[in-house]
Amino acid sequence: MVRLTRAQQQERTRAAVLTAARAEFTERGYAAAKVDEIAERAELTRGAVYSNFPSKRALYLAVLLDMVEHGVTDGIESPAPPSPPALAEALGAFARTWLERLPLAGDAPAFGQVQLRSLAGVLDDEPIRAAFGQVTRLEALLLALALESRTPARTPAKTPPVRQVRRAELVLRLLGGPSASVDPALAFGDPFDVAQACAHLGGLTLADTWDPPHLPYVPPAQVCREPWNPPERLRDLVTGRPVGFGEDGVVVLLGSHRLDAAEESVRAAADGDYVTVAVATTDPAEIGRLVQLRISDFTRCLRRVFTPDAWPRLRLVLDDRGLLASAVGVPDADDGAEHAVRVRQGSIVARAHGRGAAHAAAAVGRTTSDISHTAPDGAAP
Structure with missing residues (x-):
């Protein structure tokens, strides 16, 4: 008889709960589904369900996310359109x-x-x-x-x-x-x-301009010279591929209630900049899973329509374990957070916090003179 490790047993339990929950939600819908019924379908206790998923909502979002990630053909493998569509x-x-x-x-x-x-x-x-x-x-x-x-x-x-x-x-x-x-x-x-x-x-003709009234009042990013030690790998929700952080560019940490600030970093960044937006939340089981579900499903459609050269010049990661937040120097990021750093040659050379931080850090790199040749510690950035 093969004995399962604790991790293997936990994974088997989680898989059984997801299977039972999918059947329950399919038959009854979210509102009418019962956690007790899900536990009975999985031949587990109610406590075993809640030990893996803290709420019915977290479980429902996990079922949807599992369907997107395993039940639908990944857009990366889908045939790309033969030519850029109008x-x-x-x-x-x-x-x-x-x-x-x-x-x-x-x-x-x-x-x-x-x-x-x-x-x-x-x-x-x-x-x-x-x-x-x-x-x-x-x-x-x-x-x-x-x-x-x-x-x-x-x-x-x-x-x-x-x-x-x-x-x-x-x-x-x-x-x-x-x-x-x-x-x-x-x-x-x-x-x-x-x-x-x-x-x-x-x-349709639309007058669509980019001119947020608060940007002229955003204070400039603070010049610095600090070590940059990012996590080895996080998955880009736009492409589905692992993200490395060895390139020069901008890393923006946004709470789940400040995601509209992502455009500020994209519009301010210089041509060729890598812009990475990391989504932070204090509730990874529900809000974090909602973000991952929506963006994963959305970008699956995006990748099937647009050729790789048209994919947004924006990398998006879910920092649900706080790894990137810690690297940026903000270990306690909440849902309203906005922090950003400019990375150059393996070092953080500028950082900004608060409303407008995404714009301030991205704007630093538009000209080489944006960063002083002498950092506060006397070292050249």
């Missing part, structure tokens, strides 16, 4: 990919196909609602950056292309209804109609 074509393709698991008008919706993706009843308190709203803003930025790579640059030469965040927000608002509904085919029409409407948004 704006309207890209929006239509993205919408079709997003909606492909929903039933057509007139079809009987499969419960596991629709209900198990719903967040109805999950976002029932302010902390997780605030995090969800910020994740949606981050999704819009990711889609917008991909769209901007498909739009021609303006004149004069080297002027960035037109900002596409407002267009991306409209598309996601249109798609958000069907993905959250129990019966989207009845409530919102056929998904093909929704996809066609998203494609038409590609021709």
Whole structure:
């Protein structure tokens, strides 16, 4: 008889709970599902369920995340489009990919196909609602950056292309209804109609500028010279690949309630900069898992539509164990945190804290004169 180690037994228990929970949530939906029933299905005690997942909501989000990571073909392996799609074509393709698991008008919706993706009843308190709203803003930025790579640059030469965040927000608002509904085919029409409407948004003229009024009042980043000892590997939620931190660039630590500040670092960064946004939260079991679920599912669709050259120049990691926060020097980051550092040649050469920190640290690298040749300790950065 083979005896399992404690870790192996814990993994087996966790897998049994996930399997039982998926069946329970599929049959009853989130609101009506019972933890006692899940424990009975898994032939475990209620305490064994809660020892692996602190709440029903945490368990539900874990089931959804498991479906995204193991039950859906990874976008990295999916065939890339043969040529860069135009704006309207890209929006239509993205919408079709997003909606492909929903039933057509007139079809009987499969419960596991629709209900198990719903967040109805999950976002029932302010902390997780605030995090969800910020994740949606981050999704819009990711889609917008991909769209901007498909739009021609303006004149004069080297002027960035037109900002596409407002267009991306409209598309996601249109798609958000069907993905959250129990019966989207009845409530919102056929998904093909929704996809066609998203494609038409590609021709809409929008005055979309980047000019936040608070940026001129953001204090500059503080010049420093400190060791940079990042964690060896974290997974990039945009590409699904491991992230190394040996390159020069900007590392931004944002709490789950400050994710909209990611755009400040992207717009301020110099061409060629690596911009890494690390999401911090005091509740990794629920809010952390929600962030990972939404972004993983979203970027799966993004990678299937846009070629690798169009993927956003933004790396996104979930720092649920605080490894990157510790490396940045902020071990107690909370959901409202905003901290950023500029990394050059293996050292932290500038850091900023508080509102506007992402912009301040990214702006340092736009010219070589941004950092003084003499750091506070007398060493050259």
